[in-house]
Amino acid sequence: MDTLPAARQKPGLSDLHLQGTVGDVSHPNPRMSCNDVDVYYDNGAVHAIKSITLDIGNQEVLAMIGPSGCGKSTLLRCLNRMNDNIDGCKVSGSIHLDEHDIYDRQRDVVLLRAQVGMVFQKPNPFPKSIYENVAYGPKIHGLAKDKTDLDEIVETSLKRAALWDEVKDRLAQPGTGLSGGQQQRLCIARAIAVSPEVILMDEPCSALDPIATAKVEELIDELRAEYTIAIVTHSMQQAARVSQRTAYFHLGHLVEVNDTDKVFTNPEHHLTEAYITGRFG
Amino acid sequence: MSTINTEHTVHRFDDEINEIANLVDKMGGLAVEQLRRGVKALKKNDTARAQKVIVRDRKLNDLDVEVDEKIIHLIAKRAPVAGDLRQIITLGKVVTDLERAGDEARKIARLCVRINESDQHAPSEQILHDIYTMSAYVENMLKMAMDAFSNLAIEKAFSVLQMDKELEAQLDATLRRLSTFVMQDARNIGHFVDIVLGIRALERFGGHAKNIAGHVIFLATANDVRHLDNDEIGSLLNIKEEF
Numbered sequence: 001m002d003t004l005p006a007a008r009q010k011p012g013l014s015d016l017h018l019q020g021t022v023g024d025v026s027h028p029n030p031r032m033s034c035n036d037v038d039v040y041y042d043n044g045a046v047h048a049i050k051s052i053t054l055d056i057g058n059q060e061v062l063a064m065i066g067p068s069g070c071g072k073s074t075l076l077r078c079l080n081r082m083n084d085n086i087d088g089c090k091v092s093g094s095i096h097l098d099e100h101d102i103y104d105r106q107r108d109v110v111l112l113r114a115q116v117g118m119v120f121q122k123p124n125p126f127p128k129s130i131y132e133n134v135a136y137g138p139k140i141h142g143l144a145k146d147k148t149d150l151d152e153i154v155e156t157s158l159k160r161a162a163l164w165d166e167v168k169d170r171l172a173q174p175g176t177g178l179s180g181g182q183q184q185r186l187c188i189a190r191a192i193a194v195s196p197e198v199i200l201m202d203e204p205c206s207a208l209d210p211i212a213t214a215k216v217e218e219l220i221d222e223l224r225a226e227y228t229i230a231i232v233t234h235s236m237q238q239a240a241r242v243s244q245r246t247a248y249f250h251l252g253h254l255v256e257v258n259d260t261d262k263v264f265t266n267p268e269h270h271l272t273e274a275y276i277t278g279r280f281g
Numbered sequence: 282m283s284t285i286n287t288e289h290t291v292h293r294f295d296d297e298i299n300e301i302a303n304l305v306d307k308m309g310g311l312a313v314e315q316l317r318r319g320v321k322a323l324k325k326n327d328t329a330r331a332q333k334v335i336v337r338d339r340k341l342n343d344l345d346v347e348v349d350e351k352i353i354h355l356i357a358k359r360a361p362v363a364g365d366l367r368q369i370i371t372l373g374k375v376v377t378d379l380e381r382a383g384d385e386a387r388k389i390a391r392l393c394v395r396i397n398e399s400d401q402h403a404p405s406e407q408i409l410h411d412i413y414t415m416s417a418y419v420e421n422m423l424k425m426a427m428d429a430f431s432n433l434a435i436e437k438a439f440s441v442l443q444m445d446k447e448l449e450a451q452l453d454a455t456l457r458r459l460s461t462f463v464m465q466d467a468r469n470i471g472h473f474v475d476i477v478l479g480i481r482a483l484e485r486f487g488g489h490a491k492n493i494a495g496h497v498i499f500l501a502t503a504n505d506v507r508h509l510d511n512d513e514i515g516s517l518l519n520i521k522e523e524f
Contacts, residue, residue: 237360264362266503277365278294279287 020051022268023258027057027245031228032079032116032198037093039074039083044090048074050252051093056198061220061229063239063260066249067275072232075249076200079230080116081109097197114141117191121203123183125175125190130167133175133186134158137194153193161189162219181212188219192227199223201231205238217242236276240264248272294359301351301372302431308344308379309427312386313420315341316486319389320416323409328397334390341383348376371500375430375493382423382489388482389416392475404472408462411455412479418448419487426493433501439520441494442511448487455480 032055039049049071056062056079064072074083081102083089095102102112114137125133134154137143144150154171158164163185167178175186184204191199201220205213220229220242233239239246239260246263248256248271256269267273274280289295315334322331352373355361361369389412396403422444429437456477463473498506498518506514514520 236362240362265366267363273363274287276362278290280290 021053021254022256023262025054025254025257027055027060029058030055031058031098032056032230033096034075034078035094035096037075037078037091037095039071039078039092040090041086041088043088048252049078052254054247054254054257056228056230057245058228059224059226060245061224061231061243063243063246064230064232064249065234065236065239065246065276066255067280069251070249071252072247072249073202076202076230076232079198079200080113080118082113082118084109111141114194115196116198116200117194117196118200118202119184119187119191119204121206123180123187123207125178125183125186127174127176129172130158130175130178130186131171134189134193137190141194143194157189157193158186160192160223161185162215162222163189179212181208181215184208184212184216185219188216188223192223196227198228198230201229203232203234206234213238236264248275250275289365291359294355294365297351297355297359298365298368298372301348301355301369304344304348304351305372305375305379306427306431308341308348308376308383309423309430311337311341311344312379312382313423313427315383315386316389316416316420316423319386319393320413322390323393323396323412326393326397326403328394331390331393331397335387335394338383338387341380345376345380349373352376367500367503371496374496378489378492378496382486385482385486385489389479392479392482395475396472399472401472402468404476405462408459408476411458412476412483415448415451415455415480415483416486418444418451419483419490422448422487422490423493426490426497429494429497430500433497435498435501435518436520438494438497438501439511439514439518441490442506442514445487445491445494446511448484452480452484 034052034054037049037052038047040046041048052071052075054075064076066072077083078091078095079102083091091103097112097115101107102116126136128136131154134157135144135150138150138153144153155164155168158167163182166182167173167186175183178186184207188199188204205216208216217238220231223229231239231242243260245257246260247254248263248267248269250271256263256267256272258268262268263272264276267276315337318337319331319334322328322334352369355369359365422441425437425444426441428434429441459473459476459480492507495506498504498514502518504517506517509517
């Protein structure tokens with residue numbers, strides 16, 4: 001017998017429509033839940049996300065991986081309604097944060113984006129001081145009673161972002177003067193400052209050197225104690241290092257969701273295996 | 282031998298892993314050959330032939346080191362995951378078992394040297410007969426295990442696990458027979474310990490074949506079956522026991 005028994009053969013691309021996602025899309029303690037989400041661009045001409053159902057658990061890091069154009073960043077942007085800003089983008093299905101529909105008409109999108117913060121691929125500090133970068137969010141959301149309160153929020157956020165010791169003596173200097181890794185941690189501090197529940201990260205380390213990457217990954221691990229984190233990454237090793245669950249996307253489908261340990265040692269779907277081992281992508 | 286049929290985007294990765302797999306394959310052939318030559322030396326009372334086997338064991342040791350180095354480099358450069366990771370880990374384990382199987386073959390050659398250089402009575406053909414039978418059996422086990430490894434053949438690997446059970450029974454029967462010979466005629470006691478150690482070496486040779494079969498199952502199914510009995514492995518793989 002030169003092949004695996006039928007029971008052990010992994011499903012292929014042709015099975016995608018038939019069986020949906022392999023693994024477990026649910027989480028025993030979900031923070032965000034996507035239910036049958038479809039996303040279309042160009043007024044329906046492009047079907048970017050196809051019937052995706054997925055929980056993001058409380059205090060977990062969920063890694064979203066897949067080849068370019070697979071829909072992972074599109075789904076990430078749906079989680080704090082960043083897609084609202086794209087003309088011709090339509091989202092159907094439902095996405096809940098703590099049982100509240102984030103696409104509800106009554107929903108305050110600005111408040112949602114404070115609850116579900118985002119860190120982008122390229123560090124994008126405001127052209128203001130380090131202090132102002134962190135203080136801006138709490139100020140506009142009225143989270144600080146007075147200057148002392150604001151100072152405390154800035155200090156706590158910078159400490160949580162593991163940046164305080166490096167910048168405490170130059171808070172008045174421009175955030176743009178920091179190194180790339182420091183700027184990215186400043187952006188994380190900025191996201192934390194408004195007390196979010198969920199932090200979305202879209203390839204947060206792709207522009208960073210290995211040491212800066214290691215610092216951000218260490219930070220992600222620490223933040224997990226208090227926040228729910230969804231991270232899109234093209235680095236398989238990063239997904240393996242930082243996440244507890246991994247979701248693999250392909251052509252707008254959610255192919256597999258499983259514990260990261262399983263995905264990187266024995267994925268259920270052959271497409272996941274082919275992608276993470278570098279067979280295509 | 283890969284669990285994945287499609288080629289790696291980086292062709293060099295496939296080349297490197299194939300290079301390692303070929304070396305491991307070569308080691309498998311060498312280990313079998315060493316056992317065959319060691320037993321032949323014993324049959325022919327040929328010390329010179331036995332010495333060659335002992336010296337030739339270095340080839341297996343050198344290949345062991347060479348493959349380990351290549352595996353370390355591949356892990357460092359390519360950071361393999363999933364089936365690739367299992368494959369590279371399995372290759373490393375198989376290499377260790379093959380090197381040790383070679384050590385057991387060397388012990389048979391040493392047995393030949395000890396018998397020929399000793400003043401004691403040479404053991405009778407009747408006593409050595411068990412060694413010949415058992416060596417053919419374990420040689421076949423290793424061949425089958427390596428074949429299962431090359432072709433990712435789970436059922437064949439499972440057959441090797443079943444053969445190991447039979448080998449244990451053979452070992453017990455052989456030891457009982459040896460005791461009877463000694464009781465029948467005390468002169469047979471010469472080389473008794475050497476013969477027992479030779480039989481033990483063969484049993485261990487078969488044990489390494491069994492380990493390799495277990496590695497094949499791990500590689501193909503990601504199930505670690507090292508500490509499971511054959512019933513449990515059979516039901517895990519949905520294969521019925523033949524014995």
